[in-house]
Amino acid sequence: MFPTAPTAIIAVFTPENSPLDGALKPILLRGDMDALPMAGSPEEGRTVGTSIQEGCHMPGSAISHSHATTTSDQPSIKDASQLHHGCGHDGHTAMMLITAHWIQENQDKVHRKVVVFFQPAEEARRESDNMSGAEVVIREGLFEAHPDIHAVYGVHGGPGMPVGNFLTGKSAMMAGSGGFTIAIDGTGGHAANPGREQSEPLLAASAIVTCGQTIIARRFEPNNAGVLAFCVVDTLGATAGNVCPGKVEVRGSIRAFNDKDWDYIADELGRISKHIGEAYNCKAEFFPSKGYPVTTNSPHAGEISYNAAATVLKDNKSLNVYTVGYGVGEVPPATGSEDFSYLLLCRPGAFAFLSIGDDFTTMHTPEVKFPAEALKYGGRYFREIVVGPDCTDPLPPPSIQVLPGEPMKS
Known part of the structure; x- marks a missing residue:
């Protein structure tokens, strides 16, 4: 079928x-x-x-x-x-x-x-x-x-x-759940030679993770509930202990109990990422992806x-x-x-x-x-x-229903 x-x-x-x-x-x-x-x-x-x-x-x-x-x-x-x-x-x-x-x-x-x-x-x-x-x-x-x-x-x-x-x-x-990727592009190099030529996106990633914790703690409505979890910091193959990577990805999860709160968390994290990236002379791009409603x-x-x-x-x-x-x-x-x-x-x-x-x-x-x-x-x-008895709740409005052949609503 x-x-x-x-x-x-x-x-x-x-x-x-x-x-x-x-x-x-x-x-x-x-x-x-x-x-x-x-x-x-x-x-x-x-x-x-x-x-x-x-x-x-x-x-x-x-x-x-x-x-x-x-x-x-x-x-x-x-x-x-x-x-x-x-x-x-x-x-x-x-x-x-x-x-x-x-x-x-x-x-x-x-x-x-x-x-x-x-x-x-x-x-x-x-x-x-x-x-x-x-x-x-x-x-x-x-x-x-x-x-x-x-x-x-x-x-x-x-x-x-x-x-x-x-x-x-x-x-x-x-x-409702969803994930995100923060792609941070900068300039890496030898760990022994820090300087103006290195922007070190790993430091930018660390700052984003630290500052991101304030979104739920200090920017979120105290009577609401949400989760922002940073789960992976990926140096994209740069694994040697004497190499500062030039590209880093940060991945994690966002969870909230309505779309407005989910979008707010994502928007704030995107804004923080962009500006912290600039402060570290890197480019930080934020890619959210909604999951289950x-x-x-x-x-x-x-x-x-x-x-x-x-x-x-x-x-x-x-x-x-x-x-x-x-x-x-x-x-x-x-x-x-x-x-x-x-x-x-x-x-x-x-x-x-x-x-x-x-x-x-x-x-x-x-x-x-x-x-x-x-x-x-x-x-x-x-x-x-x-x-048991019939449910008397009305059908959800067509605007939120999942319909055959339509792309997933985000």
Whole structure:
């Protein structure tokens, strides 16, 4: 169905005994399924194939921790030992299988069309066109094939709390991301011979990194949140200890919770870079590149998400449904980013987090595993979404929607 995302899978459920005329509005449930190019821990424990069978009693399900999916111009990694679900996407896939199996076996309880979307390539953009899996599938006709989808829902596993806690909200859940490159061109030379002939762009880079720290600390609105991270200072091959490089690149990341703040951080960093470059007799050019948009839940879908999680946990007093925000008892939105945000540009919906254990504190590490117990909570959550009320949030305006064939909005 999707020419350049051949591993994307769409399963459509239209219960036979629930006529579409007068039924609840169709929804899409998304589970991403790509792994990371990293070796897993030798103590990984059970494979997700085992967890799937335990969670939904589907004999023969066998997806290992090393399962990976790509879009068509990403290389396949043949050595499975070099792939690991360090972000828990195997668990997301398993929850979708559990949900699909429940829908198939309980059609008398389902009164809407449900599109179950197994998505490849959430983690990385394609080099050829800078698109992620969700954006590729949207541009290749997901919502044209299913224009009646009214709301979208997704869940991501998260560390740091006992299994079964939920986090959701009615506004921004995760930051919009993007990167930058600062190309500094000057004059290098022998380390023993500083002087007027050398402008030493490495010194300019150091000053830019230092001064750039003031953007969030002193120029940013104190009630807003943002991240400016300098991650790489590249001397472009000049590695000898007695060579002052003539060209340097500084690369990093910008994250914010709305486009205005992201643009402000980028504009300030570009301005600082230009003038510091001039002060060091160098030329500094700033190249920003926006990445994933802000992951923003629509208000009523966020309420539906909260109520679904609360129903799942109603008989368990040791677990909670937390909400995202800056108030007392709330959890600030995550500064990570997600390509589920592209689906939320096209339809109202909600993204939630499900805790998968407190024995590790961050994702993208070899220690990450998705326990079978968490799959049961996730499966029940999606079940409540399926049988829950219609989302009354309006469709996003066409001006921000991702449309087939259009260039990526920046």
